[in-house]
Amino acid sequence: MRAAVLRNGEMIVRDDVPDPQAGFGQILVDVKACGICGSDLHFAKHGSTLVRLIRSMRGGPALGGSTVDVGRDVFMGHEFAAEVLEVGPDTQGPKPGVLVTSVPVMVTMSGVQDLAYSNDLPSGYGERMLLAAPFVLEVPNGLDARRAALTEPMAVGLHAVNRSAIAEGEGAIVMGAGPVGIAVIAALARRGVEPIVASDFSSMRRDLALRMGAHHAADPAAADVFDAWDEHAGGRQPVIFEAVGVPGVIDSALQAAPPKTRIVVVGVCMGDDSVTPFWGIAKELSIHFCFGYELEEFSDTLRAIAEGEVDVDPMITGQVGLDGVAQAFEDLGNPERHCKILVTA
Amino acid sequence: MRAAVLRNGEMIVRDDVPDPQAGFGQILVDVKACGICGSDLHFAKHGSTLVRLIRSMRGGPALGGSTVDVGRDVFMGHEFAAEVLEVGPDTQGPKPGVLVTSVPVMVTMSGVQDLAYSNDLPSGYGERMLLAAPFVLEVPNGLDARRAALTEPMAVGLHAVNRSAIAEGEGAIVMGAGPVGIAVIAALARRGVEPIVASDFSSMRRDLALRMGAHHAADPAAADVFDAWDEHAGGRQPVIFEAVGVPGVIDSALQAAPPKTRIVVVGVCMGDDSVTPFWGIAKELSIHFCFGYELEEFSDTLRAIAEGEVDVDPMITGQVGLDGVAQAFEDLGNPERHCKILVTA
Numbered sequence: 001m002r003a004a005v006l007r008n009g010e011m012i013v014r015d016d017v018p019d020p021q022a023g024f025g026q027i028l029v030d031v032k033a034c035g036i037c038g039s040d041l042h043f044a045k046h047g048s049t050l051v052r053l054i055r056s057m058r059g060g061p062a063l064g065g066s067t068v069d070v071g072r073d074v075f076m077g078h079e080f081a082a083e084v085l086e087v088g089p090d091t092q093g094p095k096p097g098v099l100v101t102s103v104p105v106m107v108t109m110s111g112v113q114d115l116a117y118s119n120d121l122p123s124g125y126g127e128r129m130l131l132a133a134p135f136v137l138e139v140p141n142g143l144d145a146r147r148a149a150l151t152e153p154m155a156v157g158l159h160a161v162n163r164s165a166i167a168e169g170e171g172a173i174v175m176g177a178g179p180v181g182i183a184v185i186a187a188l189a190r191r192g193v194e195p196i197v198a199s200d201f202s203s204m205r206r207d208l209a210l211r212m213g214a215h216h217a218a219d220p221a222a223a224d225v226f227d228a229w230d231e232h233a234g235g236r237q238p239v240i241f242e243a244v245g246v247p248g249v250i251d252s253a254l255q256a257a258p259p260k261t262r263i264v265v266v267g268v269c270m271g272d273d274s275v276t277p278f279w280g281i282a283k284e285l286s287i288h289f290c291f292g293y294e295l296e297e298f299s300d301t302l303r304a305i306a307e308g309e310v311d312v313d314p315m316i317t318g319q320v321g322l323d324g325v326a327q328a329f330e331d332l333g334n335p336e337r338h339c340k341i342l343v344t345a
Numbered sequence: 346m347r348a349a350v351l352r353n354g355e356m357i358v359r360d361d362v363p364d365p366q367a368g369f370g371q372i373l374v375d376v377k378a379c380g381i382c383g384s385d386l387h388f389a390k391h392g393s394t395l396v397r398l399i400r401s402m403r404g405g406p407a408l409g410g411s412t413v414d415v416g417r418d419v420f421m422g423h424e425f426a427a428e429v430l431e432v433g434p435d436t437q438g439p440k441p442g443v444l445v446t447s448v449p450v451m452v453t454m455s456g457v458q459d460l461a462y463s464n465d466l467p468s469g470y471g472e473r474m475l476l477a478a479p480f481v482l483e484v485p486n487g488l489d490a491r492r493a494a495l496t497e498p499m500a501v502g503l504h505a506v507n508r509s510a511i512a513e514g515e516g517a518i519v520m521g522a523g524p525v526g527i528a529v530i531a532a533l534a535r536r537g538v539e540p541i542v543a544s545d546f547s548s549m550r551r552d553l554a555l556r557m558g559a560h561h562a563a564d565p566a567a568a569d570v571f572d573a574w575d576e577h578a579g580g581r582q583p584v585i586f587e588a589v590g591v592p593g594v595i596d597s598a599l600q601a602a603p604p605k606t607r608i609v610v611v612g613v614c615m616g617d618d619s620v621t622p623f624w625g626i627a628k629e630l631s632i633h634f635c636f637g638y639e640l641e642e643f644s645d646t647l648r649a650i651a652e653g654e655v656d657v658d659p660m661i662t663g664q665v666g667l668d669g670v671a672q673a674f675e676d677l678g679n680p681e682r683h684c685k686i687l688v689t690a
Contacts, residue, residue, distance in 0.1 A: 050623070053621065053623045053624065053627075054627065056600065057600055057624050057627060057628070058571060058600055058601040058602075059571075059601065059602065059603045059604065059628070163629070226403060226404075250622065255401065255402060255403060256403040256404065257403075257404065258404045259404065265622060265625065265626065268622075268623065268626055269622040269623065269626075270623055271621070271623070272619050272620070272621060273619070273620055273621070273622050274617050274618070274619055274620075275617070275618055275619075275620055276398065276616070276617060276618070277595065277610060277613075277614040277618050277634065278395070278398045278613065278614065278615055278616075279398065279402050280610065280632070280634035281610065281613055281614075281634045281635065281636050282398075282399065282402060282636055283402070283404070283634075283636075284508070284634055284635060284636050285634050286631060286632060286633045286634065287625070287631060287632040288631045289622065289625035289626045289628075289629055289630050289631065290626065290629060291626050291627055291628075291629050
């Protein structure tokens with residue numbers, strides 16, 4: 001079958017990928033839509049750094065990439081919706097033709113393995129893939145595959161908001177309105193948090209932030225987001241979401257945060273970062289790093305999208321086939337053009 | 346009167362400091378004992394950096410040093426016990442001769458001002474000083490001034506433990522067994538936390554950690570503290586207290602911490618530090634920066650010391666007069682000799 005794979009830092013299309021076969025506990029699906037995630041762009045550029053960081057970490061969870069060999073082809077694509085083709089032997093699962101999605105995790109006798117950043121398991125940037133039957137969710141309400149594919153990134157936002165334990169009377173500052181920041185904004189808006197003050201250098205992203213539920217969107221080039229907060233928050237205490245993920249942003253939050261503030265880091269910064277602990281100490285700040293989501297957050301997000309509580313449509317700014325993946329990786333570098341590009345069958 | 350002051354990075358003794366006069370709301374006291382704090386050593390070495398950090402911080406609380414001119418003499422010494430000499434006019438306060446202590450804060454019409462790192466207000470390294478009447482606590486139970494002077498640093502440990510929200514069934518790793526780490530260990534032990542696994546390169550400090558309540562003390566030069574934890578904790582989840590306060594320690598905690606761990610930063614690292622956010626993200630760690638204590642924590646600590654719940658005696662490793670302060674600042678650089686040196690009258 002065909003699949004776009006990462007080879008030597010470039011996305012190329014192979015047509016000789018062995019057809020996956022559904023074994024016990026597995027479901028073979030036909031991928032209908034798969035979102036391109038910023039993590040995939042990071043991995044394409046910094047895969048070996050990431051693998052080194054994972055391997056040098058003590059006591060970490062099993063993570064996609066921990067066993068990957070970046071010298072071989074790497075399968076990626078973990079934000080997918082797909083149609084069931086075949087349920088494995090002795091396995092319970094939806095009927096063929098049913099649209100499903102799943103957390104990107106495969107279960108094997110040796111444990112769980114992420115369905116992305118693998119040398120062996122085809123993932124969402126391929127024609128077909130295997131899912132773990134226990135994690136497969138039917139897409140309800142006739143939701144189409146394009147929107148259903150947004151479940152995964154939107155669940156990341158819900159998880160960050162849950163982890164923040166944002167309370168009645170608190171507002172939110174969301175630094176960065178890329179796909180992660182937008183997912184956070186959508187989850188905050190769904191919870192009724194007010195105000196939500198977002199910031200991004202891109203006017204397209206600021207507009208999208210407002211459409212997705214932010215009350216104000218500041219341009220850091222023109223005005224500090226904390227000034228915008230002071231102007232709009234009416235003395236409320238903010239929770240700060242760091243959804244930029246580049247070096248220096250955590251430190252700028254430490255410098256500017258009001259005393260006793262929680263800084264929720266949901267942007268993934270690779271490599272080293274420089275911080276000034278004294279600012280955190282003097283103001284008794286806390287930093288809460290976030291990763292992924294719980295199963296319940298994933299299924300709740302799918303339900304919320306399917307029932308129209310969250311309209312993800314404005315986030316979808318592009319659509320390509322497998323042959324367009326390499327160009328899409330390039331295009332996503334321009335924040336004025338894109339939020340989420342889907343790879344569709 | 347006489348006072349040791351910081352002048353051009355050196356501690357010198359002046360005998361021409363104007364005698365403080367108790368005004369309304371103030372109490373004039375005769376300083377009997379004052380502990381030398383690591384923050385004072387930091388300030389002597391890095392005072393101008395600290396002032397720059399405070400002034401470049403947005404939204405911070407009023408902090409000692411924020412208005413100080415390091416080009417002029419600086420009064421320090423914020424861990425004191427003293428005898429009441431005179432209560433200001435129209436002011437309620439203990440009778441002369443009563444031993445008291447206080448949080449190191451002066452109240453004025455223009456707000457609160459820290460009783461340390463000031464160009465104007467004499468503090469604990471002087472013969473006499475003024476206290477704010479509302480914050481003065483009588484030392485109970487006949488506790489002597491030397492032990493009462495330990496109230497302030499021990500309250501820092503209690504505050505860190507309270508802020509950690511350490512729960513039933515959790516143990517603690519305390520990185521660093523200087524005065525701050527020891528205060529954390531004492532507060533953990535008082536709460537019955539088990540196990541408490543400490544680490545320090547100094548054998549004297551490891552011994553002190555064990556005397557003050559740690560169950561195990563690891564030498565990082567010989568064995569990783571997280572290995573010691575794995576060996577002694579019986580599968581419990583630790584809360585990690587970072588009480589070293591030098592660059593790199595927060596990052597080593599991020600690297601080694603088990604998933605979902607809270608890292609409580611109570612060591613004050615001046616200047617920049619380098620961290621690897623990815624480790625925090627992949628394991629969903631959180632960092633809780635701590636500073637100072639609440640009034641209730643200060644008074645509870647005084648009570649605990651006075652009632653013998655915490656024996657601070659092993660921490661007192663030296664005693665000097667005002668003329669010995671400069672040498673004591675030097676001596677405290679050697680972790681094999683000292684924990685806390687008191688300046689006594």
